[in-house]
Amino acid sequence: MRWDAVGGDEAFPFSHRLRARFADTDAMGVVHHGAYVRYLESARTEYLRALGHPYDEVRRSGIDFSVVEVGVRFLRPLHFDEEVDVATALTWRRGATFQMSYRVEAGGRRRAEGVTVHAAVDAEGRPARLPPWLPPPLGS
Amino acid sequence: MRWDAVGGDEAFPFSHRLRARFADTDAMGVVHHGAYVRYLESARTEYLRALGHPYDEVRRSGIDFSVVEVGVRFLRPLHFDEEVDVATALTWRRGATFQMSYRVEAGGRRRAEGVTVHAAVDAEGRPARLPPWLPPPLGS
Amino acid sequence: MRWDAVGGDEAFPFSHRLRARFADTDAMGVVHHGAYVRYLESARTEYLRALGHPYDEVRRSGIDFSVVEVGVRFLRPLHFDEEVDVATALTWRRGATFQMSYRVEAGGRRRAEGVTVHAAVDAEGRPARLPPWLPPPLGS
Amino acid sequence: MRWDAVGGDEAFPFSHRLRARFADTDAMGVVHHGAYVRYLESARTEYLRALGHPYDEVRRSGIDFSVVEVGVRFLRPLHFDEEVDVATALTWRRGATFQMSYRVEAGGRRRAEGVTVHAAVDAEGRPARLPPWLPPPLGS
Numbered sequence: 001m002r003w004d005a006v007g008g009d010e011a012f013p014f015s016h017r018l019r020a021r022f023a024d025t026d027a028m029g030v031v032h033h034g035a036y037v038r039y040l041e042s043a044r045t046e047y048l049r050a051l052g053h054p055y056d057e058v059r060r061s062g063i064d065f066s067v068v069e070v071g072v073r074f075l076r077p078l079h080f081d082e083e084v085d086v087a088t089a090l091t092w093r094r095g096a097t098f099q100m101s102y103r104v105e106a107g108g109r110r111r112a113e114g115v116t117v118h119a120a121v122d123a124e125g126r127p128a129r130l131p132p133w134l135p136p137p138l139g140s
Numbered sequence: 141m142r143w144d145a146v147g148g149d150e151a152f153p154f155s156h157r158l159r160a161r162f163a164d165t166d167a168m169g170v171v172h173h174g175a176y177v178r179y180l181e182s183a184r185t186e187y188l189r190a191l192g193h194p195y196d197e198v199r200r201s202g203i204d205f206s207v208v209e210v211g212v213r214f215l216r217p218l219h220f221d222e223e224v225d226v227a228t229a230l231t232w233r234r235g236a237t238f239q240m241s242y243r244v245e246a247g248g249r250r251r252a253e254g255v256t257v258h259a260a261v262d263a264e265g266r267p268a269r270l271p272p273w274l275p276p277p278l279g280s
Numbered sequence: 281m282r283w284d285a286v287g288g289d290e291a292f293p294f295s296h297r298l299r300a301r302f303a304d305t306d307a308m309g310v311v312h313h314g315a316y317v318r319y320l321e322s323a324r325t326e327y328l329r330a331l332g333h334p335y336d337e338v339r340r341s342g343i344d345f346s347v348v349e350v351g352v353r354f355l356r357p358l359h360f361d362e363e364v365d366v367a368t369a370l371t372w373r374r375g376a377t378f379q380m381s382y383r384v385e386a387g388g389r390r391r392a393e394g395v396t397v398h399a400a401v402d403a404e405g406r407p408a409r410l411p412p413w414l415p416p417p418l419g420s
Numbered sequence: 421m422r423w424d425a426v427g428g429d430e431a432f433p434f435s436h437r438l439r440a441r442f443a444d445t446d447a448m449g450v451v452h453h454g455a456y457v458r459y460l461e462s463a464r465t466e467y468l469r470a471l472g473h474p475y476d477e478v479r480r481s482g483i484d485f486s487v488v489e490v491g492v493r494f495l496r497p498l499h500f501d502e503e504v505d506v507a508t509a510l511t512w513r514r515g516a517t518f519q520m521s522y523r524v525e526a527g528g529r530r531r532a533e534g535v536t537v538h539a540a541v542d543a544e545g546r547p548a549r550l551p552p553w554l555p556p557p558l559g560s
Contacts, residue, residue, distance in 0.1 A: 001491070022185060022195070023178045023314050027305035027360050033487040034303050034457040038163045041454070045162060045221070055162070056221040067453040071421070071491040080307050081185065081196040141351070163454050167445035167500050173347040174317040174443050181314070207313040211281070211351040220447055302465060302475070303458045318443045325442060325501065335442070336501040361465065361476040 001071050005091035005101045005138055006113040012087035012103060012138070014050055016043040020082045020106075030077035037070060040102050040114045043086035047100075053133055062123050063131065068097070069117035075110055082106045089138040096120045096127035098134065141211050145231035145241045145278055146253040152227035152243060152278070154190055156183040160222045160246075170217035177210060180242050180254045183226035187240075193273055202263050203271065208237070209257035215250055222246045229278040236260045236267035238274065281351050285371035285381045285418055286393040292367035292383060292418070294330055296323040300362045300386075310357035317350060320382050320394045323366035327380075333413055342403050343411065348377070349397035355390055362386045369418040376400045376407035378414065421491050425511035425521045426533040430559055432507035432523060434470055436463040440502045440526075450497035457490060460522050460534045463506035467520075473553055482543050483551065488517070489537035495530055502526045509558040516540045516547035518554065 024035035048055045058065070078084060084106045092099040102114035120128040164175035188195045198205070218224060224246045232239040242254035260268040304315035328335045338345070358364060364386045372379040382394035400408040444455035468475045478485070498504060504526045512519040522534035540548040 019182075019185075021178060021182055022306060023181055023312055025307035026302060027307070027309045028484060028486075029307045029309075032303055033490055034454060034461070037454040037457055038161060041163055042159075042161055045159075054221060056219075064448060066448075067494060069491070069493050070453055071489070073489050074487060079196075081194060162446060163452055165447035166442060167447070167449045168344060168346075169447045169449075172443055173350055174314060174321070177314040177317055204308060206308070207354060209351070209353050210313055211349070213349050214347060299462070299465075301458060301462055303461055318441060321443055322439075322441055325439075334501060336499075359476075361474060 001069050001115050001117060002092055002099060003113070003115060005089065006103060006115065008139075010139055012089040012101070013135070014047045014089070015085050015087040016046040017083060017085050018042055020078050020080055020084055022080050025080050030079055033072065033074060036072050036074070036104065036112055036114065039084065039086050039104065040070070040072070040088075040116060043088045043102060044100055044116065047088050051133060051135065053131065058131070063128050064121050065118040066121050067116055068119050070114070072112055072114040074112050078106055078111050084111070090135050091138050093130060093134070093137055096130060098130060141209050141255050141257060142232055142239060143253070143255060145229065146243060146255065148279075150279055152229040152241070153275070154183075154187045154229070155225050155227040156186040157223060157225050158182055160218050160220055160224055162220050165220050170219055173212065173214060176212050176214070176244065176252055176254065179224060179226050179244065180210070180212070180228075180256060183228045183242060184240055184256065187228050191273060191275070193271065198271070203268050204261050205258040206261050207256055208259050210255070212252055212254040214252050218246055218251050224251070230275050231278050233270060233274070233277055236270060238270060281349050281395050281397060282372055282379060283393070283395060285369065286383060286395065288419075290419055292369040292381070293415070294327045294369070295365050295367040296326040297363060297365050298322055300358050300360055300364055302360050305360050310359055313352065313354060316352050316354070316384065316392055316394065319364060319366050319384065320350070320352070320368075320396060323368045323382060324380055324396065327368050331413060331415065333411065338411070343408050344401050345398040346401050347396055348399050350395070352392055352394040354392050358386055358391050364391070370415050371418050373410060373414070373417055376410060378410060421489050421535050421537060422512055422519060423533070423535060425509065425558055426523060426535065428559075432509040432521070432558070433555070434463075434467045434509070435505050435507040436466040437503060437505050438462055440498050440500055440504055442500050445500050450499055453492065453494060456492050456494070456524065456532055456534065459504060459506050459524065460490070460492070460508075460536060463508045463522060464520055464536065467508050471553060471555070473551065478551070483548050484541050485538040486541050487536055488539050490534070492532055492534040494532050498526055498531050504531070510555050511558050513550060513554070513557055516550060518550060
């Protein structure tokens, strides 16, 4: 898990807007930390669609992007009904593995940062070649 | 809980589009039945916004719409990444209580129908007058 | 969906104890209504295990109990960390379909009541015969 | 976030057993990665109870353990209905901040490892002194 890209200057190539749901909140009155993991997943899914390869089609082609690592740093809380922008970029790749980084913002302020590491696997769960259409890592 | 409006001919005044997330699916390969409850909530929240009264503001004004009943009928499964339209209408009201009905559709087919019953309560949880801006029940 | 058994005098044959998680709460400071659907599912799963037929084995035998209807009535809120007892019974059956009813209690008080209706389906999603080990409906 | 304790030899002082719910699974047929975050939270909550300080009481005393960081490494998938043991230990502390580490096991095999970092905050969200009853870091 490499956090350097998240804090860097380089703009992320894609951003997904979503709405913090009431079901995402907890008794502290803010969005529960577990909900961010779903937000990252939504941004990742929408980025694949924007790349012309909806994850649904990727899966039907026999490839899954299994999650092998996830990390989130919480900077400032999100509240119910806030519009949230989750920017994402592919920030590292090697062999069958790649990393996505995420910047979670709302109301012009960074709320959280995240990283997920994925392994491409075939239908039997064996490592698979990364699809050629995956973008090169940010900054490469 | 009254189901008649859901199956009726009358169009619902509002519809919210959302995307079935991977996190919403289960090991049967379809959207888990529990996720629909969150979909209804999202549609309800967006309808209040469309009425000019975001639920966040309603809550800050001291009123909560506590959920006292929920029901969902599952007609055909939803799958990951489908675009889902949740139409909603206020279909009944009496005293501090009102009912919302929902039609869940995707790809031109009805997938589920739902009903929620709500009680307006103040900060102490006591029954409160329904806000005057709530629409009259569908068909009234 | 038949609610009569829930309010009846007859004891339910099985009860599952669980703990309300912090992740289950929402910004109203209570357990979110959507979490109850997962509580009912846990109780149902544990009841099948108590009957000697873990749902996992049922599924491997080629049968799924697809959820075709769910309903919950919320009587008094549940709070974080409360111990919750979910009693359940099979309360109706016909053809490939059966209904489970639920009483959700904590601290000696009824908090919610629920009903789920299920259809037995085979691997292709076609109606399947109900397994012979399913108990007769409560009171029959 | 420090991962060294997770892979170390030292036994963790507490372990919580839970059951993987069907609602926790996803369309890959395994427990969704987001569910693990809830599993860690349950283990943490139960550990506080075992220490004689249920988190509910901690919160009523005016202290919250806000989550500032979470990380999970997924080693082998969990499946529906597996019994899961989540061992946890306090592995680092400084000022108002402490770290918990987690080992997630089932069927005698390590499935995942996790870390959460928490800040003690008062009712206004300001840093608060760590309660004196929090155990010293593992190995200190």
